[in-house]
Amino acid sequence: MTMEALPKALEVDEKSPESKDLLPSQTASSLCISSRSESVWTTTSPRSNWEIYRKPIVIMSVGGAILLFGVVITCLAYTLKLGDNSLKVLKMIGPAFLSLGLMMLVCGLVWVPIIKKKQKQRQKSVFFQTLKSFFLNR
Secondary structure, eight states: OOTTTHHHHHHHHHHHHHHHHHHHHHHHHHHHHHHHHHOOOOHOOOHHHHHHHHHHHHHHHHOOOOOOHHHHHHHHHHHEEEEEEEEHHHHHHHHHHHHHHHHHHHHHHHHHHHHHHHHHHHHHHHHHHHHHHHHEEE
């Protein structure tokens, strides 16, 4: 097949009524797939507090555990009498775990107010949508 014959074959397919019917549905499905907004495409079902706050709680728990592990490693590095190599490794690893744990803990703590604010905005949005549909459907 030559390069000139290929576009002519595509033009014939585009003019068929089946391809015109498929185009809007393909576009809508691709928009739905590529969309990241849950509230536009899915129905809002009531979620429990565990489902809402699960990820920040896990991040805070893991961060707190890593932070405590870093505190223990750092304390052991400064209190135990170890060899030079072991002491250098512990003095480098301890503060690294401290900073990583603190960073994860703070990220989880900051995430909670963001979720609360998002929930309030979603409630207001649902309220105004129902109010709008009530007045427009009369």
